[in-house]
Amino acid sequence: MAHPWHHALMSARRFGGTPDDYLAVHHWMDYTKSHIADCRHRLFLHNAWGIYVAERILGTTLVRATDGKELPLRPTLEDHVKQDFGKIPTLAYCLDQLAPEPLERDVTIYDQCCASTSRWGGIWTDYQTIHQFLDWPREQLADGRFRRIFHNTWGVYMATQAFGHAFTRPSDGEILPVQTIAEQHIMLEYDAIPTLESCLEGIRLQRWMCVLAMPASVAAKLSGGDALSMIGDLKGQSRAKHADD
Secondary structure, three states, rough: OOOHHHHHHHHHHOOOOOOOHHHHHHHOOHHHHHHOOOOHHHHHHHOHHHHHHHHHHHHEEEEEOOOOOOOEEEEHHHHHHHHHOOOOOOOOHHHHOOOOOOOOOOOOHHHHHHHHHHOOOHHHHHHHHHHHHHHHHHHHOOOOOHHHHHOHHHHHHHHHHOOOEEEEEOOOOOOEHHHHHHHHHOOOOOOOOOOOOOHHOOOOOOOOHHHHOOHHHHHHHHHHHHHHHHHHHHHHHHHHHHHOO
């Protein structure tokens, strides 16, 4: 299952309505592909934790445009992940290739809130929900790997998805940009804001990540090795062919 349209077709067959009723949800789940053009893009949201992130941002229900019927969103999200992976992995499983990473600059949520208060004013609890959101993956990964999920340019975008572009400070009603708060959060822990692609460093493309998106003939050839090796071979063959031409 490689394209949001195909996921939407399956949703319409299972739950009713038309593919257009579900297409926006499936596009959102696959948005990380705009950052990483291979199946590793799925590792960030195609897991049990990612389904809860989707519900946090998209809502717990979906209202079908064609007939106004309200449906729980989670079954659609779970189907999406299973259609791609054949299962719903944990976030920890998705990063299992990486050894636990040290927590250098271990900045707590309270520290982050105090830094925001020092820069923009208000009280520390004004900023708590935003900083908790950016550190949410730490509930699944208790070491430095958790930062690979939201501590990047995509994570800043996700914060604006969750809270909107403008954040109203509860203590005094002051309006602040969410993007700036999220960027400071990351810069307190890193020297620069990483790209989503750089957060995949050390993770090789493996068969289980993309086998359901491949023709059966291609998937069968991967049984003896990993996907990157095969892709490299195919690219080498292509370059050789062009050179011969």
